[in-house]
Amino acid sequence: MLAIVALGSAATASAQSSVQFSGVIDTFAGDNQLSGNSHRVANVGTGGLSTAYFGFTGTEDLGGGLQAEFALSSPFQSDNGLQGRFANDTLFSRDANVGIKGGFGAIKLGRYTSPNFLSAVQFNPFGNSTVVAPLLLHSYVPTFGDLNVWRNSIAGDSGWSNQIAYITPDFDGFKADFHYQFGEVAGNSGKNNVGARAFYFKGPLGLTAYVQRVQVNNPLDAGGVTSALNTVGTPTSQRAWFIGGSYDFSSVKLFGTYQQTTNNVDANDKTVQLGSSIPVGAGNILASWAQTRRAGSVVGADLKRNTASVGYDYVLSKRTDLYTVYMYDKISSQDQANSILLGIRHRF
Numbered sequence: 001m002l003a004i005v006a007l008g009s010a011a012t013a014s015a016q017s018s019v020q021f022s023g024v025i026d027t028f029a030g031d032n033q034l035s036g037n038s039h040r041v042a043n044v045g046t047g048g049l050s051t052a053y054f055g056f057t058g059t060e061d062l063g064g065g066l067q068a069e070f071a072l073s074s075p076f077q078s079d080n081g082l083q084g085r086f087a088n089d090t091l092f093s094r095d096a097n098v099g100i101k102g103g104f105g106a107i108k109l110g111r112y113t114s115p116n117f118l119s120a121v122q123f124n125p126f127g128n129s130t131v132v133a134p135l136l137l138h139s140y141v142p143t144f145g146d147l148n149v150w151r152n153s154i155a156g157d158s159g160w161s162n163q164i165a166y167i168t169p170d171f172d173g174f175k176a177d178f179h180y181q182f183g184e185v186a187g188n189s190g191k192n193n194v195g196a197r198a199f200y201f202k203g204p205l206g207l208t209a210y211v212q213r214v215q216v217n218n219p220l221d222a223g224g225v226t227s228a229l230n231t232v233g234t235p236t237s238q239r240a241w242f243i244g245g246s247y248d249f250s251s252v253k254l255f256g257t258y259q260q261t262t263n264n265v266d267a268n269d270k271t272v273q274l275g276s277s278i279p280v281g282a283g284n285i286l287a288s289w290a291q292t293r294r295a296g297s298v299v300g301a302d303l304k305r306n307t308a309s310v311g312y313d314y315v316l317s318k319r320t321d322l323y324t325v326y327m328y329d330k331i332s333s334q335d336q337a338n339s340i341l342l343g344i345r346h347r348f
Contacts, residue, residue, distance in 0.1 A: 016060060016061045017058065017059065017060040017061065018058060018059055019056060019057070019058040020056065020057050020058065021054070021055075021056055022054070022055065022057070022347070022348060023052070023053050023054035023055060023073070023347070023348055024050045024051070024052055024053055024345065024346070024347050024348075025052050025078045025345070025346050025348070026046065026047050026048055026049055026050045026051070026052050026078060026343060026344075026345040026346075027044065027045070027046055027048070027052075027078045027079055027343060027344060028044070028045050028046075028048035028131075028323075028341040028342060028343025028344075029043075029044050029045075029341065029342055029343070030042070030043065030045060030048075030339060030340060030341025030342065030343075031339065031340055031341075032045070032131075032339040032341065033329075033337040033338065033339055034137075034143045034150075034329050034337050034339075035143070035149070035150075035305070035329040035330050035331040035334045035335065035336060035337045036143045036149035036150060036331055036334045036337075037143065037337065038335075040337075043079075044079045045079055045131065045341070046076075046077040046078040046079045046080075047077075047078070047129065047130060047131055048129060048131050048132065048323065048325065048341055048343035048345070049126065049127060049129045049131075049132070049313065049321075049323055049325075049343065049345050050127060050128055050129065050345055051075050051085065051094075051128055051129075051130065052075065052076050052077065052078040053073050053074060053075045053076065053094050054073065054074060054076065055071065055072055055073025055074060055092075055094065055095060056070075056071070056072045056073070057069070057070065057071045057072075057073075058070050059101075062100075064102075065102050065103055066100060066101070066102045067100070067101045067102065068098070068099070068100055068101075069098070069099055069100070069101055069106070070097065070098040070099070071095040071096070071097050071112075072092050072095060072096055073092060073094040073095040074091050074092050074093065074094060075089065075093060075094050085130075092111065093111070093159060094159065095110075095111060095112065095113075095159070096110045096111040096161075097109060097110030097111055097112045097165075098110060103169065104169070105166060105167050105168045105169050106166070106167040107164070107165070107166055107167075108163075108164070108165045108167070109163075109164055110161075110162075110163070111159055111160065111161045111162075111163070112159065112160065112163055112165050112179075113158065113159050113160075114156060114157060114158055114159055114160045114179065114193070114195065114212065114218075115177065115179050115195035115196060115197040115210040115211070115212045116139070116154055116156075116158070116195070116197075116210055116212060116240060116242065117158040117159070118197065118199075119197055119199075119208040119209070119210045119242055119244055119257075120135055120136060120139060120242070120244075120257070120259075121136075122199075122206070122208065122246075123206065123208055123244035123245070123246055123255050123256075123257050124136070124255055124257065124273055124275050124288055125253070125255055125275040125276060125277040125284075125286040125287065125288050126275075126286055126288055126309060126311075126325075131341070132309045132311065132325045132327050132339070132341070133288060133309065134273060134288050134289060134290030134307035134308060134309055134327075135257060135259075135271070135273040135288065135290045137290075137307055137329075138152075138153055138269075138271055138290050138292045138305060138307065139152060139153045139154040139259070139271070140152050140153075140154060140158060143331070149331055149334055150305065150331060153240075153259070153261050153269040153271060153292060153294075154238075154240060154259075154261065155214045155217075155238040155240075155261075155263075156193055156212070156214035156216065156217065156218055156238070157217070157218035159218060160179060160181040160193055160218055161181065161218055162181055162182045162183075162184055163179055163180060163181040163182070163193070164179075164180050164182075165177055165178065165179045165180075166178045172202070173200050173201050173202040174198070174199070174200045175198070175199050175200075176196065176197065176198040176199075177196060177197050177198075178195075178196045179193070179194065179195045179196065179197075179212070180192065180193070180194050181193035181194070181216060181218075183215065183216045185216075191215045191216060192215060192216060193212065193213065193214045193215060193216050194212065194213050195210060195211060195212025195213065195214075196210065196211060196212075197209065197210035197211075198210070204247055204248040204249065204250075205245075205246075205247055206245060206246040206247070207244070207245050208242075208243070208244045208245070209241070209242060209243045209244070210240075210241065210242045211239075211240070211241045211242075212239070212240050212241075213237065213238070213239050214237070214238045214239075214240070215236065215237050236264060237263070237264040238261055238262065238263050238264070239261070239262045240259065240260065240261040240262075241259070241260055242257065242258070242259040242260075243257065243258050244256065244257035244258070245257075250279075251278070251279070252276055252277070252278045253276065253277040253278075254274075254275070254276050255273070255274065255275035255276065255277075255288070256272075256273070256274050256275075257271075257272070257273045258270075258271070258272050258273075259271040259272075259273075263296075265296070266296040267294065267295075267296035268294070268295060268296055269292050269293070269294050270292065270293050271290060271291070271292040271293075272290065272291055273288060273289065273290040273291075274288070274289050274290075275287060275288035275289070276288075280312070281314075282314055282315050282316075283312055283313045283314035283315050283321070284312070284313050285310070285311075285312055286309070286310065286311045286312070286313060286325075287308075287309070287310045287311075288308070288309050289306070289307070289308040289309075290305075290306075290307050290308075291304065291305065291306050291307075292304070292305045303331065303332045304331075304332055305329075305330065305331045305332070306328075306329075306330050307327065307328065307329045307330075308327070308328045309325055309326065309327040309328075310325070310326055311323055311324055311325030311326065312324055319346060319347045319348065320344070320345070320346045320347075321344070321345050322342075322343070322344050323342070323343050323344075323345065324340075324341065324342045324343075325339075325340070325341055326338070326339070326340050327339040327340075
């Protein structure tokens with residue numbers, strides 16, 4: 001009798017709450033070089049098409065149409081097993097949040113995506129690749145070679161710590177997020193990040209936009225905002241906005257985005273990106289080009305960066321795919337650089 005009661009209690013608890021473990025492993029072999037680096041690197045690398053991560057998500061039914069939810073997820077380097085996206089990255093730098101969801105939408109507290117990231121990821125054909133997606137390379141990845149020739153355009157990281165976010169319900173394809181990150185600096189309560197993003201998906205059409213003001217680094221305040229500069233000057237504030245669209249014609253899906261950043265020092269970026277995804281055989285031909293024009297007295301001569309990638313993503317199953325990508329990269333007076341890689345991605 002006690003066994004029957006215990007089984008019944010377990011079934012009830014299972015029906016009211018759930019926890020899911022998931023992630024991505026993405027590893028490639030390649031020959032890589034970015035413009036401004038004098039030497040090529042033959043390597044086995046991580047995150048060719050997707051940043052590798054593992055994590056937990058969970059929900060609990062609270063009744064009355066309410067749910068509690070949480071997310072804990074951690075990037076890792078699948079080529080060597082190291083934690084994080086880079087040295088000294090925090091453990092759960094992808095997600096570390098808890099919240100409540102209902103007919104009013106959802107509220108999340110903790111570390112959650114920043115306004116800029118999902119718009120960029122969903123409106124370029126290479127997704128969240130910081131290795132071969134031209135838009136993400138320009139926005140998030142500094143180039144450190146013989147010269148520090150490129151600092152990432154977007155300040156404040158792809159996720160914000162110490163934030164409160166509100167996500168609206170879906171209104172016939174339209175959804176919006178509102179983000180506020182507390183600076184948590186004693187005596188300086190005005191130092192914080194704030195932003196909003198919106199999405200509209202209806203049939204083959206997709207649209208997005210975001211706007212943000214950044215004053216605080218992530219995951220911790222390191223005494224200034226990561227700058228969009230190549231040599232000198234460190235801004236303490238940045239404003240950025242972005243618009244993007246996509247349209248799926250079935251035979252080809254097209255992408256287009258425009259991004260602009262303005263720093264409180266005289267150095268500002270304008271980035272345009274065009275891309276396409278074409279179904280061929282059991283996979284898709286992916287192509288994307290991005291150009292960033294950087295102007296301002298702090299950087300001296302204006303800079304221009306052009307990056308283009310083309311590749312084929314072959315789907316083996318609903319969880320596993322093989323891919324190959326060629327990338328061209330050129331920054332102003334720096335030599336052009338080329339990369340080629342072959343990789344495998346598995347979702348679990």
